[in-house]
Amino acid sequence: MSLVAAPMAAVVDLATSAQLQQATMEVEEEAKAEQQQESYSSILLMKGVRHLSDSGITRLPDRYVLPAPDRPDAGAGHDGLATTTTSVVKVKLPVVDLARLRDPSQRAAVLQTLDAACRGYGFFQVVNHGVDGDVIAGMLDVARRFFELPLPERARYMSPDVRAAVRYGTSFNQAKDAVLCWRDFLKLACHPLRDVVASWPREPTDLRDVASRYAAASHGLFMELMEAALQALLGMAAAAGVLGELAAASSHMMTVNCYPACPQPELTLGMPAHSDYGLFTLVLQDHVEGLQVMHAGRWLTVDPIPGAFVVNVGDHLEILSNGAYKSVLHRVRVNSTRPRMSVASFHSLPAERVVGPAPELVDEAAGKPRRYMDTDFATFLAYLASADGKDKTFLQSRMLLHDHDHDHDHCAAASILRPSN
Ligand code: OGA
Ligand code: NI
Numbered sequence: 001m002s003l004v005a006a007p008m009a010a011v012v013d014l015a016t017s018a019q020l021q022q023a024t025m026e027v028e029e030e031a032k033a034e035q036q037q038e039s040y041s042s043i044l045l046m047k048g049v050r051h052l053s054d055s056g057i058t059r060l061p062d063r064y065v066l067p068a069p070d071r072p073d074a075g076a077g078h079d080g081l082a083t084t085t086t087s088v089v090k091v092k093l094p095v096v097d098l099a100r101l102r103d104p105s106q107r108a109a110v111l112q113t114l115d116a117a118c119r120g121y122g123f124f125q126v127v128n129h130g131v132d133g134d135v136i137a138g139m140l141d142v143a144r145r146f147f148e149l150p151l152p153e154r155a156r157y158m159s160p161d162v163r164a165a166v167r168y169g170t171s172f173n174q175a176k177d178a179v180l181c182w183r184d185f186l187k188l189a190c191h192p193l194r195d196v197v198a199s200w201p202r203e204p205t206d207l208r209d210v211a212s213r214y215a216a217a218s219h220g221l222f223m224e225l226m227e228a229a230l231q232a233l234l235g236m237a238a239a240a241g242v243l244g245e246l247a248a249a250s251s252h253m254m255t256v257n258c259y260p261a262c263p264q265p266e267l268t269l270g271m272p273a274h275s276d277y278g279l280f281t282l283v284l285q286d287h288v289e290g291l292q293v294m295h296a297g298r299w300l301t302v303d304p305i306p307g308a309f310v311v312n313v314g315d316h317l318e319i320l321s322n323g324a325y326k327s328v329l330h331r332v333r334v335n336s337t338r339p340r341m342s343v344a345s346f347h348s349l350p351a352e353r354v355v356g357p358a359p360e361l362v363d364e365a366a367g368k369p370r371r372y373m374d375t376d377f378a379t380f381l382a383y384l385a386s387a388d389g390k391d392k393t394f395l396q397s398r399m400l401l402h403d404h405d406h407d408h409d410h411c412a413a414a415s416i417l418r419p420s421n
Contacts, residue, residue, distance in 0.1 A: 048170035048184040050147055053260035060264040063180045072333050091300035099128035115232040118313050122328035123293050126309040131217040139214040140286055143256040143341055145204045153203050165189040165199045182262050182334045183270045190215040190252040218282050222347040233321055238360045253346045262334040270332035275393055276314040278348030283310040288340035294329040315395045316348050322357035323371040351377040371401045
């Protein structure tokens with residue numbers, strides 16, 4: 001519409017009313033054409049990025065172009081100065097071997113690895129987890145087939161309600177996002193599993209069966225990792241309380257992410273810098289790299305280990321650990337040749353549970369002050385609705401005391417900070 005304003009000003013200068021009428025008509029025609037184009041492009045946008053990618057476009061539509069400082073190669077150095085670099089720094093994340101964790105003679109050593117990973121990177125990979133290879137391969141396969149369904153079948157699950165139990169869409173919230181992200185997604189509520197499965201997509205016909213097996217395996221792994229993390233953090237006795245609560249009730253959301261090949265990957269992101277909301281997130285990625293982790297002021301690209309899970313500490317675990325474990329920023333880059341899929345499982349305590357630092361970790365007299373305010377889902381929603389989201393992560397908005405380096409990493413990223421849901 002901004003194009004219309006300039007010709008209108010010129011029109012007023014024209015001498016005769018006939019000319020004026022003619023010019024007005026032209027302007028109206030132009031506005032109509034523009035409107036048509038706008039609704040055409042919003043239909044395209046609604047169809048998502050897979051459709052755009054398949055249509056063979058060679059230029060990224062404007063709605064996906066990030067402002068220069070937020071683009072993937074405009075990194076911020078640890079000194080806060082923007083630096084431009086196209087070199088990709090890869091990282092092999094610490095590996096937590098579950099076969100060794102389950103071996104009583106090796107458990108202590110693995111707990112140490114896990115503890116160090118949660119304090120340092122906030123990320124690790126899990127191998128020898130025992131989840132059936134068919135369940136893992138089946139999950140990625142059925143996810144791929146879901147995104148290949150005709151649009152009307154997928155569109156049944158579109159919803160503007162970000163809390164819907166099933167939600168298919170593109171970017172995060174296509175109606176609201178100022179700049180769109182290069183991803184399509186299917187979000188499934190997974191708790192309580194037996195009750196929610198009936199609301200999941202009915203096509204592909206094996207989706208409910210395959211995805212519910214995968215969700216159950218992910219939950220089992222989460223419980224095992226939480227037990228280990230709490231044991232390392234608090235000791236067995238103190239860990240029992242939270243573990244008992246989790247065994248009784250928890251929250252579990254699963255997001256299947258589809259990142260098609262992108263014509264201009266240097267101008268956009270599959271997912272902007274964010275930290276995750278829960279305790280642990282378990283990510284299953286295919287063989288295509290794209291996930292990047294913020295570490296000491298730099299973006300590091302995670303080298304995928306086939307069949308492994310990438311696990312990261314979420315905001316709740318950082319708060320529960322009173323800052324010992326780090327919920328770090330991460331994002332997803334896309335590329336021009338290879339589509340990528342991932343399945344992220346977000347696990348936590350029930351939404352209404354208030355999360356604060358574990359009392360065992362707070363001792364003012366011993367120089368261990370409480371570093372975070374208590375928080376719950378309502379606080380999170382209030383944060384989303386407030387202006388804070390523009391320059392602070394949710395985690396920063398809950399901090400009472402600031403750990404300078406970590407805080408800096410949370411600021412150093414792009415100005416778009418979004419929760420992963
Ligand atoms: C997420 C996320 C990473 C990925 O869904 O929160 O960070 O590789 N996903 O898709
Ligand atoms: Ni995430």
